[in-house]
Amino acid sequence: MTKEELFTQIKKKQSYLCVGLDTDIQKIPAHLRNTEDPVFEFNRRIIDATADLCVAYKPNIAFYEALGPKGWVSLEKTLNYIPEDIFTIADAKRGDIGNTSELYARAFFENLNFDSITVAPYMGEDSVKPFLLKTGKWVILLALTSNPGSADFQLLQTDDGTADYSRCLFENVLATSKAWASDEQLMYVVGATRPDFIQRVREIVPDHFLLVPGVGAQGGSLAEISRLGMNQHCGLLVNSSRNIIYAASGPDFAEQARSAALLVQQEMADYLNQYLG
Numbered sequence: 516m517t518k519e520e521l522f523t524q525i526k527k528k529q530s531y532l533c534v535g536l537d538t539d540i541q542k543i544p545a546h547l548r549n550t551e552d553p554v555f556e557f558n559r560r561i562i563d564a565t566a567d568l569c570v571a572y573k574p575n576i577a578f579y580e581a582l583g584p585k586g587w588v589s590l591e592k593t594l595n596y597i598p599e600d601i602f603t604i605a606d607a608k609r610g611d612i613g614n615t616s617e618l619y620a621r622a623f624f625e626n627l628n629f630d631s632i633t634v635a636p637y638m639g640e641d642s643v644k645p646f647l648l649k650t651g652k653w654v655i656l657l658a659l660t661s662n663p664g665s666a667d668f669q670l671l672q673t674d675d676g677t678a679d680y681s682r683c684l685f686e687n688v689l690a691t692s693k694a695w696a697s698d699e700q701l702m703y704v705v706g707a708t709r710p711d712f713i714q715r716v717r718e719i720v721p722d723h724f725l726l727v728p729g730v731g732a733q734g735g736s737l738a739e740i741s742r743l744g745m746n747q748h749c750g751l752l753v754n755s756s757r758n759i760i761y762a763a764s765g766p767d768f769a770e771q772a773r774s775a776a777l778l779v780q781q782e783m784a785d786y787l788n789q790y791l792g
């Protein structure tokens with residue numbers, strides 16, 4: 516999916532919601548546990564209930580890997596079930612020496628046909644490039660993550676002498692990596708729990724899409740991130756996982772997930788109207 520196509524979907528659905536498919540076998544409603552593939556059955560019902568309200572789905576790969584081979588089967592079935600016009604994100608946080616990254620890229624872009632993958636920047640350009648060589652696919656590079664520990668390294672002050680102020684490490688990640696590919700192929704993860712830094716992100720990457728986790732269960736504010744982070748193409752994919760998919764645990768879980776997603780979508784429609792007109 517191109518950037519333009521993604522923006523078209525955002526305008527059509529009046530939504531920049533990414534539903535996180537963090538499907539935990541322990542949290543699946545009891546009545547689904549006896550089905551042949553409870554994880555896929557749960558995801559299928561969530562997708563049916565939310566597909567018209569979101570523009571992306573983000574399965575977090577850990578939840579599937581943890582189940583062994585059958586987890587990968589559930590993941591593949593889920594991916595194949597997602598409608599064509601919805602952007603798919605493998606939240607895998609990969610990245611290794613070049614030849615190993617090439618195999619990760621094949622796993623997620625060829626074996627599984629994801630549109631994008633989250634990649635850790637720590638090992639540098641040669642660890643990210645193999646993902647970028649896949650035509651039509653996106654890399655979503657971790658920049659400023661939503662967890663408290665992001666302060667340990669990402670907020671370390673650096674001084675390369677080129678900025679008016681001492682940059683944090685995450686700002687160097689943005690400034691350096693934006694030369695590796697265009698904003699048609701590269702996005703960044705920026706946590707909603709860090710709204711105080713979003714202006715600094717936008718100074719360095721004004722046109723890129725940002726994948727923003729951390730609203731809902733982690734306490735980030737959709738209002739703040741939308742006000743500070745939106746650009747002329749919206750430029751935001753805001754993820755919510757637990758608050759949507761586990762809105763309820765009974766037989767009506769999918770309807771409740773839809774209600775939770777609808778609340779977020781309606782708020783997003785207001786912000787799109789307010790900031791993009």
Ligand SMILES: O=c1ccn([C@@H]2O[C@H](COP(=O)(O)O)[C@@H](O)[C@H]2O)c(=O)[nH]1
Nearest residue numbers: 535575660661706728732733755756757
């Ligand atoms: O900085 C990051 C990067 C990734 N995540 C992932 O997003 C979802 C958030 O789930 P919620 O239930 O909405 O909190 C989850 O898959 C994380 O691994 C993140 O939270 N922060």
